[in-house]
Amino acid sequence: MLTPVADPFDTAGLRRRVLAAWTDSPARFREDANAEEDLVRGGYRDRLLVELAQNAADAASRAGVPGRLRLELVDVGSGAEVLHAANTGAPLDAAGVTGLATLRASAKRDEVQSVGRFGVGFAAVLAVSDEPAVHSTAGGVRFSAAHTRAEVADVPALAAELARRDGAVPVLRLPWPADGPPPAGYATEVVLPLRAGSRAAVRAALEQLEAELLLALPGLAEVEVVVDGTARLLTCASEPPLARVRDGERTTTWRLATRSGELPAGLLADRPVEERARRGWTVTWAVPIDDDARPVPPAGRQVLHAPTPSDEPLSLPVRLIAPFPLGPDRRHVAPGPVTDALVAVAADTYADLVRELAGDPAVLALVPRIGLAAAELDAALGSAVLDRLRAAAWLPAADPEEDGTRQPPTRAAVLDDDREEPVAVLAGVLPGLLPAGWSRRDGAPALAALGVRRLGPAQVVEAVSGISRPPQWWARLYAALDGADREELGALPVPLADGRTASGPAGVLLPADDLPVARLGPLHLRVAEPAAVAPPAARRLLERLGARPATAAVVLADPAVQAAVEESVDAVEEGWDDGDPAALAEAVLALVAAAGTVPGELPWLAELALPDADGAWAPAGELLLPGAPLAAVIEDGALGTLDPDFAAEHDPAALRAAGVLADFALVRAEDPDDLDVDAAGEWADAVADRLPPGAPPPSWPPVTAVRDLELVADWGRALPLLAALPEEAWADVVLDGVPVPGYLRWWLSTHPVLDGRRPDRLCAPGSRELQGLYEPATGPEGVLERLRLPATVDDVLADVDTAIDLLGRLGDPARTVPAPVLRSVYARLALALDGVDVEPPPRVRVAPDRVADPAREAVVVLDAPWLQPLADALLVPAGGAPGPVADLLDLPLASERVPAVVTSTPVRRQPWAAVPGADLAAARLGVPELTGEVAVHEPLLAGEVAVHEPLLAGGRAVPWWPGEAVDCVDGSPAALGRALAWRAGAWSLRQALAEAFAEPARSADLAAEDAVE
Template identity: 70%
Template sequence: MQTAIDGAPGDPFGTAEIRRRVLAAWAEDPARFREDANAEEDLVRGGYRDRLLVELAQNAADAAVRGGVPGRLRLELDAGTLRAANTGAPLDEGGVQGLATLRASVKRDETGSVGRFGVGFAAVLAVTDEPAVLSAAGGVRFSAAQTHDEVVAVPALAAEVARRGGAAPVLRLPWPAEGAPPDGFTTEVVLPLRDGAPPVVAAALDALPAELLLALPGLAGIDVIVDGAQRCLRIERSARSARITDGGGTTWAIAERSGELPAELLADRPVEERSRRAWTVTAAVPLDQEGRPRPLPSGQVVHAPTPSDEPLSLPVRLIAPFPLGPDRRHVAPGPVTDALVAAAAGTCADLVVGLPADPAVLALVPQVGLAGAELDAALCAAVLEQLRATSWLPVAADPTARQAPDRAAALDDPTEERVAALADVVPGLLPAGWSRRSDSRSLTALGVRRIGTAAAVEAVRGVDRLPSWWAGLYAALDGADREELGALPVPLADGRTAHGPAGVLLPEAGLPVHRLGALGLRLAEPEAVAPPAARRLLERLGAQPATAVAVLADPAVRAAVETSMDIVDHAVDGSPEPEELAEAVLALVAVARPAVGELPWLAGLALPDADGGWAPAGELVLPGSPLAAVLAEGSLGVLEAETAATADPDALRAVGVLDTFALVRAEDPDELDVDGADRWADAVLDRLPHDAPPPQWPLLTAVRDLELVADWAGALPLLASLPPEAWADVVVGGVAVPGYLRWWLSTHPVLGGERPDRLRHPESEELQGLYESATAAPEVLALLRPPGSVADVLADVDGAIDLLDRLGDPARTVRPGVLRTVYAQLADALDGIDVDPPDRVRVAPDRVVEDAVVLDAPYLQPLVRKPLVPAAGAPGAVADLLDLPLAGELVRGTVTGRGERRRWADLPGAALAAARLDVAELTGEVELHDGLDVDGRPVPWWPGEDADHVDGTPESLGRALAWRAGAWSRRQALAEAFAFPDRAAELAAEDAIG
């Protein structure tokens, strides 16, 4: 290539004349040579060396603008040479003058030009010593070697060149060059690269950013070719955006402002700049596939219009024709820069405002205090001021509206739901996506006020909204800080508003909320608290779930019920009407479904009666009910017929209106408001041991209104159908005793005019003759439990006393087996009880007498002249009970005559007798009589001090031995042993079988 240029004939641009004039000027004034040499070194050293490709692209863009055509640039690296071909205006004589004249350019008044007066071409010297520019009209080249030869030939300059190490300003002396640009291009820059430069240039070509096209409005595309491999960079511009492609495509949002600087601002600038007053500022940011901005990473710089060393903390590409200082890297301060800062701020604000209303835009807001340099700080402050004064932020309540930041508000803890709920009560509220904590610095910088949860709550106080609106608000606030929600209003079902959720009742499904107004409860409007999230929030703030059961348990409901009769009797202003209160309670009870008697206080509810008055529910009977048919007329009131027909029957029963007998419960007999509760308690205590401690009463169940029954034949089946607990025994002090109902019925004439405890069970044989048989349905008898045995009778003190009297009734009979033990059992049962002795006592199953003796020892019987009362081993107690003498008190017998003394062990049959007494051998002596008399009367045996007296018969021997051994029950077995001594072995064998 070099050979072709050197041999180029002709000089269409007058390069020879240029060289002559320059050399003459240098020879005349060597200082001028030094100045030009210094200037070229400063240009290369000052920042253009690392921006060669940018300067080539800039020159191509300017050529396109001058030529009025779409700019196109081809950068090709091949065989150690870099070629840059472009479209647009070709190189002309003025262009050559600009290239060969440092700090001069022909691009003074061209709108759209981005070049800095031609000085950027000096960047080529970073990689080449022989640059050339070819065009259709001719070419021009520069040569470091030829320039050196020309300069050292001038004596006045040789020493200066030697002092500089042989260096001379390459770009001051042009030579004509031969060649033409490629087809389709008007100009080509040819740069033969010096050693070591190709890899550096290749790397720069690979790294050439596609967004460079943003800074070059006249350039539509760049083709990069390295060793035959091609890369195509393109830009398609529209009004507010540009799409750049480099393999894939990226769309950039663009804002531009243009204008003209006032002449006075340029008074201190170089002459070339004073004539270029027109300016264009571009701000751009890439967009993602959804059209949202993708802020550029940190480390951006101001483009003026090519990259400078001025840091930029704004995450955008900012391109503005700021004046540069002598180092060509930093922006020079002054009025021009100030004016362009204002223009840039407006352009950046235009960029932000023109973007779609998406919270990603907030990332473009400058952060005060983060600026990295003076220019950056000025730009950030100016952009922020513009954004603060512009209506561009969205309004949550109106997607089409925009507002200035000083009118906007952002929730501290935003969600879509919270913003939607509060949008129409908090003026200027931003959408949730615009209120994120991650954007708080941007919002703070803009001056957007923050709205905390407490402030949001304050904003909704006093507002009138539909229940569905409140439901949405509560659901949206679920999860917010509880401390700030304490004053959150809650609309109530009766039209009031609760100034805080604490204590508010949250109705569950099915609760008849709008029928409960008379109760004065703080029941929330159901629709306002229907969503689960709303209920969750309000419960967390102290509201209570309001099932029908829970509402019924509210103290206010109980108070209303318990004072309902007071309202009837003494109505006061503000109190509900009795009808409204009754309807509310019945509606609530109908849903809650408490068991009958479960809430006894409900019986105090005032209800209308059949006489036109009001009465507590528990004192009213359901008209036509089974209970009404068995009670004495007028004993209880009757519920008004209309109320009975319209109200829920189960609800009426639950509040105490009676259709059958009602249960009463208490923890102590003194609290049982039923007939005879105190007497029942005494009867229970009578059954406990005399030394038992005061009892611990279980939960007691009784039946009320038994004393009002007129028809017991009809009442008993009703009572039999009551729950088992009504009939259950009560365990007190470890003793099971009849409960109140069974006791009351047993002690009142409810069975054909007779008391059940004075009758016997139909199947009882033991009590036949003493008691009449009870007659009733089997199920009734099973519950009443009329006595079936003496033990049943004796379980009750009154029953025992009654039995004592019956035993003395001559009209009655007693079974022999009963008579034998009954008086002993009575004595035990009535021990410690002050009982009047009977007038007559029974001495035989069918015989009673007025005077009798209690036999206290069997040997006395032959000597007693009066009838004997059987004592069954308890003669003393029986005698005390009956106030009768003991036989031993009346008889003092003396044995007449003497008998034969013998040892018990020597008697025939003694061994078997000993075995039957479980002793090894009988001890002691016995006196045998041939006929035994006591006080002149014959007796079979009589005890003595050291020996018993017997008449010698086996029966008398067995009885005497049994009495002395304390084994009276074995007397027959002992008599058998003495009666059959020859059968001792056989009888012993029989004992072994047993």
């Protein structure tokens, strides 16, 4: 029995009418039972709290008060739990009760702002409870499966159907009055005794209830959730376009974009009557933002809120709240014209949201990704949103002059480089350029979907070609592009110092600090504007692209500079039509000064056209500095003089480096053939003659010479100037390991520079070997030291020319020769002149103070010393080389003039080993024992042999005579010593051997002396 309670809503009348309808038509009972069963089977357990919150929001909206909802799970003992849902707002009324008890109907038909979905919300309670009740300040109502089952069982017409359904009845069709007011401060409370098996799910739903639910329920300001006595407060404070949602201590700010309107009636023709009466709509997009107003897409899967969560998946990382029509399952959107219209509205609203967000690349996360749609509605939304975003002006501009303005993606571009500096430099050059952060790779897919152009280095180069910007701007650009792909930067413009622009860095000169850029215009070089290449990063980039670092020395060595210099004189003579020769001279001299060029380092500088004292133009190398010491020693007028005013305006060191002469100038070359000096070829031939006979052509090292020696008129004053030249000018040249005289010493030695005489025809003061043959040189000591005058015969013989001169001097009767020199001088000359075609001298020296004329006197070269007593001719000292000496002098050998043989008979023959003193002689020869025989004649006679005639009797006495088997001697120790020395091939030991034979009794003493070192 039910306890009687007040029945303000006439629930009894409602029950009677329903039961009557079921009795009259059991099919109606079956229909209601099936409908409710469908709702229960729809799985509304997970939507229960949402539906309760939705009803609370509607009640608050109807009453025009802030909505509050309190959800509390109460343990009532014995494992039973009751869910209480108390809310503020309009209390339950009769129409509401009717709506609750009438399936598929609602009391909210005329409430445009209501978010409830026509009675479905309350039906969700059946997912967890069989005994739901609603307590209100105006009265209460409850529903009961058990009581409904009892009522139906008393109706015979329904008994069979009830049995067929195993007692299952439509719970929400029969209401009963309920007693008990809602909690203080609330207008209504829903009480749900939980069915066994649903308690854990309800507890979990309460714990996981999101505060963001309030975004879809604008009439609900807060939800309090109480579980096990612990309360959690969820609130939403709306300050359009922001909403601050709080869950306990955590607050999240959401950015909202909302549009409202009314659907055309024609679009709703096929929708239920309740929807046709409610054509108003509000679409809201919401996205969390951080403290900098940047969007922070919510984590996890997004679904459509229609307005409460549906099962319609969305790939957009933004919450959508919109009244899309749902299908019969109340979970998915029903396709049709209403959905299409709301898709269009939602896309427009989405563009509003994105447009109003901060201009930060984080917004790119909100751009739909093509091909990632989760369902049909999601695909339609993504496509429509992307169309709107492509056309909307929402992207920021990097150009500071466009600060605050937005642009559509169709105008926008991003660099393929996310660094700040490249974007900052190019912001005013590339229209529509986005800030640097928008270039990051993680945003590339979104930008590509929007159609934003991505610009690489090649496109940047194309964009900057032809523009005019200050040098500092170009410096920033180069530094910003450092590290980019060199293949795409080949045409990168480079401003030049002369105002031109190079179409690419290749070959451009990057000026060093020492380069006088401002003065280089006349050279027409591609020198970069210094300010444009000042940063190290800028230089590094341009060098990678083919530009060359340019010090003054590098620029001076540029072939274009050399060509301009070498052509400058001809250009003046032909009528200068490209600027001013003075400007060219200024530019070159500035480079020379900056490079620290030394005189002679760049010989071609001597071709630079400079003004002379007569107002004409001449090569620098043919001009003298005013007052130059060289002017006093050369022939008058041989060289011009530099214009005094021009000379006063320029650094003398630079002028000299350019070839203008102050004193004698050095000339350098890699080979004598490249030396433009007097007799360079003759010097090369002369020094090559000093190499060993048969040697291959020499490999020349770099050589140094002195120019203008042939112009000297006053050698007395010129030689000190030459002596003061650097050591380089006087140094020997080493050819294949053989030192030979350098050009300067050779030239001076072969010209009459010492009081009209050639130095190589004089000897060094104090020379003893050459005394009598050469006159000693006189002059400043420093000059004589530099000339290295000959002091010995070897000095003379080192050069073919001086050796030939010595050969003639030996035959000069006015000269004398030191006896030690005469002994070997002809032999040494023969060796020095071997292979040289030399005319025999008309006279030859036969004694230190005597010469002979072979044409008038008998002169021979003694080649067989035993013939000397028979020669009857003047003897030329052979110095151990009679054959070469005879060939050199074209003289006969003594053996050719004296064909004699021994004519006497020996008195005895004996072995050399038997001669007294033989042991000591053998020891002095270094042999163990003497071999052979010796014949003693008393006297030894030798005579000439007539051709085809028998030997004539008689002959002349000679001391010794060699033989093949037997040597002949007159018996004297001297003869013995000479004969044995000749036989042993030890001619220089003849005196030592003679001593051994002269004093055989002293052999032991003499041997002891030999042992002393």
